[in-house]
Amino acid sequence: LxxxxxxxxxxxxxxxxxxxxxxxxxxxxxxxxxxxxxxxxxxxxxxxxxxxxxxxxxxxxxxxxxxxxxxxxxxxxxxxxxxxxxxxxxxxxxxxxxxxxxxxxxxxxxxxxxxxxESDEKPSEKQLIGKETKPDEQVSSTDKKILLCEDDEGVRNVLSKMLGAAGFNIIEAADGEEGLRKFKENKDDIFCVVSDYVIPFKNGIELYEDITSMSPDMGFILVSGYSHDVDNIAELNENRNFSFLKKPLKPELLKRTIMDIAKHGND
Missing domain, CATH: 3.30.565.10 (Histidine kinase-like ATPase, C-terminal domain)
Structure with missing residues (x-):
């Protein structure tokens, strides 16, 4: 839904x-x-x-x-x-x-x-109040910042609001150059970068390479409509802190992937 x-x-x-x-x-x-x-x-x-x-x-x-x-x-x-x-x-x-x-x-x-x-089954009380989160799945996110690079303003606004509601602080960028500049300005506070592959000035892979040259352990989520857009996607996926998500993007999957990166960063 x-x-x-x-x-x-x-x-x-x-x-x-x-x-x-x-x-x-x-x-x-x-x-x-x-x-x-x-x-x-x-x-x-x-x-x-x-x-x-x-x-x-x-x-x-x-x-x-x-x-x-x-x-x-x-x-x-x-x-x-x-x-x-x-x-x-x-x-x-x-x-x-x-x-x-x-x-x-x-x-x-x-x-x-x-x-x-319409289902004949009656929802249980647990289903009505939502899925219970296990203690080890909870990640304190109020002090963590995400750099979100997306040139489509509407998509960027939706994702920013969704992630903000999950407790993350969002730094927005509309293109690769702005994303790199904002990363340099806030790199000590950012734990994860979410970037579309097709963005102006620098594509998502170029941004990833620039950022990881400064912060090798930085979490990075690349988003694209097609995996074959990215030549070395298999090689990139071997990096523990790199994730590739395919469009259309599922908000819950994005949130879960970010939470996993936050969890690894706390290990």
Whole structure:
């Protein structure tokens, strides 16, 4: 769900204007609702949980609606989208026996409807209050700083808020040169660097090499859409303090990877 919502909200953000609006809603649904979207499908349950994500942005051309879930198809301009986000969402929904539909009008906005079969099981009290963290999994993070290098302002803001909520102090940079400068200014306080591979002036690997030449044990998380973007990814992964995470980025996985680096740094 994290990945689905993050991708859909990111797309909606790109579509809206300055005074745009994004709505996320959860409600109940039924097999009849699904048939109203598509009378050909055969719903595998009677009751569903419905997640809707809508915006009042630019909308999608009608002739493109049938293709939006195809891998590598994108409505964004060249160089601004991989075309994998909606295909990934479609795969997640199908793996969980769900359905996803999209309605859009050019100039008026877009709504995604995602249906998941309602479970018959009642959640236990532990499930309702969330997963209990074991004492050895807890890491004191209030005094630790992360250097976050990401040229997409929207993505950078989302990640910064998420990591800030986890207790980390975030130093932001929009390109490789700014990232290196801020690292030099704060290197005694930074324990981990999170960087996209494709950033202006210095790519993620160049930034990694510059930083580890000064601080060989610095934790570094490289993020990219494709592992084959990085020529020596296998060699880099042999470094205990280096991690490679693939886009679309799962927020919980990023947080867990950072916590592991913090834990190793305290060993």
């Amino acid at each position: 994290d990945q689905i919502i993050l991708n859909l909200v990111s797309n909606a953000r790109d579509a809206i204007e300055d005074n745009g609006r994004i709505d996320i809603k959860v409600s109940t649904g039924s097999s009849e609702d699904i048939l109203e979207h598509n009378s050909i499908v055969k719903p595998n349950a009677d009751k569903y949980c419905l997640l809707t994500v809508s915006d009042n942005g630019s909308g999608i051309d009608e002739e493109k609606l049938d293709k939006i879930f195809e891998p590598f198809f994108t409505t964004k301009s060249a160089g601004t989208g991989t075309g994998l986000g909606l295909a990934t969402i479609y795969g997640i929904v199908k793996q969980n026996n769900g359905y996803i539909f999209c309605e859009s009008k050019k100039g008026r906005g877009t709504t995604f409807y995602i249906y998941f079969p």
